[in-house]
Amino acid sequence: MTPMIDVVFQMLIYxxxxxxxxxxxxxxxxxxxxxxxxxxxxxxxDPTTITVYDGYFAYNDTRVTLPTxxxxxxxxxxxxxxxxxxxxxxxxxKHRSLVEVLNLLNKAGLENxxxxxxx
Amino acid sequence: MxxxxxxxxxxxxxxxxVFQMIIFFVFTLDLxxxxxxxxITIPEARDAREIxxxxxxxxxxxxxxxxxxxxxTAVVNPAQFxxxxxxxxxRYGRDIPVMIYGAAEAEHRDIxxxxxxxxxxxxxxxxxIGLIEKSQ
Numbered sequence: 001m002t003p004m005i006d007v008v009f010q011m012l013i014y015x016x017x018x019x020x021x022x023x024x025x026x027x028x029x030x031x032x033x034x035x036x037x038x039x040x041x042x043x044x045x046d047p048t049t050i051t052v053y054d055g056y057f058a059y060n061d062t063r064v065t066l067p068t069x070x071x072x073x074x075x076x077x078x079x080x081x082x083x084x085x086x087x088x089x090x091x092x093x094k095h096r097s098l099v100e101v102l103n104l105l106n107k108a109g110l111e112n113x114x115x116x117x118x119x
Numbered sequence: 120m121x122x123x124x125x126x127x128x129x130x131x132x133x134x135x136x137v138f139q140m141i142i143f144f145v146f147t148l149d150l151x152x153x154x155x156x157x158x159i160t161i162p163e164a165r166d167a168r169e170i171x172x173x174x175x176x177x178x179x180x181x182x183x184x185x186x187x188x189x190x191x192t193a194v195v196n197p198a199q200f201x202x203x204x205x206x207x208x209x210r211y212g213r214d215i216p217v218m219i220y221g222a223a224e225a226e227h228r229d230i231x232x233x234x235x236x237x238x239x240x241x242x243x244x245x246x247x248i249g250l251i252e253k254s255q
Binding site: 090 | 251
């Protein structure tokens, strides 16, 4: 019996030492452009564009803060939660800023999000 | 004649408890943790949809703050990553999920490089991973 107890205790020590509580993570779904857009759908919607720069944001070319964006997203979601939203991230913007915008879009319930990249 | 009486400790309850602890640890063993480098600080996204379960056939590219791409524990170059994505698409089809685990301080050009590789293999639906709560 002694060898078995030895092995069992070694397993226990291994599991105790390597035990980690996993981080709670979230996911934000975006669509990437697929080359050419279907022409017949081009006039059907007027998408809203949010641009993520290095350190600031713009909503339809107007510079805005995150609280303003949040209020705007909530208003848009009340009107139509399935409307297409376009997020444009500039090359030198930080990933953190993009995730802040995507988080607010998800919070408002706007999940039809396309992500474009610009230089 | 005097009889010798040997007293022995009853080990059964201890073994019971130890086995129950092992069963607990085996069942809660997080096999997913090797997918992500815990040294990468991902941005917070507390209001997005929580990930309850990781699908088995998923591509998890990690983008480090310096722009390096990591898959599992290995740093790969863009060509290797493309080969990996191509292989996964061939095996599992174009519905395979892509979940990007990007460092908060990474620049978008590095995230874009990963997304462009996925798009070149016709994977247009991308998931970005955020942090709800970090474990202690």
